[in-house]
Amino acid sequence: MAPPKPPLQGACLCGAVQVSVTASPLLTLACHCRDCQKLTASAYSLTAMFPEAAFSYGGEVIKGGRHSEGRTHYFCKSCLNFVFSKITGAEQRINLRLSVLDDAALFEPFVEVMTEEKMPWATVPATHSFARYPETIEELQALMEAYSKR
Numbered sequence: 645m646a647p648p649k650p651p652l653q654g655a656c657l658c659g660a661v662q663v664s665v666t667a668s669p670l671l672t673l674a675c676h677c678r679d680c681q682k683l684t685a686s687a688y689s690l691t692a693m694f695p696e697a698a699f700s701y702g703g704e705v706i707k708g709g710r711h712s713e714g715r716t717h718y719f720c721k722s723c724l725n726f727v728f729s730k731i732t733g734a735e736q737r738i739n740l741r742l743s744v745l746d747d748a749a750l751f752e753p754f755v756e757v758m759t760e761e762k763m764p765w766a767t768v769p770a771t772h773s774f775a776r777y778p779e780t781i782e783e784l785q786a787l788m789e790a791y792s793k794r
């Protein structure tokens with residue numbers, strides 16, 4: 645089934661945080677890193693990357709996760725559901741946890757990253773696979789272009 649057209653809506657587990665996006669994802673990815681395994685209590689995290697300007701949310705969020713400098717993770721203040729992340733140096737994009745979207749099931753991961761920390765039994769249907777991350781912004785842009793043309 646084709647992914648739905650924007651606007652896209654979603655909410656955290658308890659509904660206190662609602663998200664809305666007026667653009668289609670720039671990219672969808674699965675991250676197999678150990679941090680994501682712990683953050684999601686699962687084998688990998690699922691992300692839909694959007695232009696920051698197209699993203700809005702209502703409700704109260706708090707910062708969680710590792711509180712590291714490079715990335716800030718936002719959680720619902722009430723149910724502590726992992727909602728989105730911001731990456732320092734990439735402020736024009738937002739990494740929304742795909743599971744928050746109402747139509748999450750229709751966005752399969754196009755890219756998988758950090759497979760070097762992957763649980764050996766975990767598989768996703770991604771067409772591009774990275775042991776770590778795409779190394780350059782050009783590589784990331786090429787992935788976004790391939791994703792938009794799929």
Ligand SMILES: [Zn+2]
Nearest residue numbers: 656658720723
């Ligand atoms: Zn909540």
Ligand SMILES: [Zn+2]
Nearest residue numbers: 675676677680
């Ligand atoms: Zn990760």
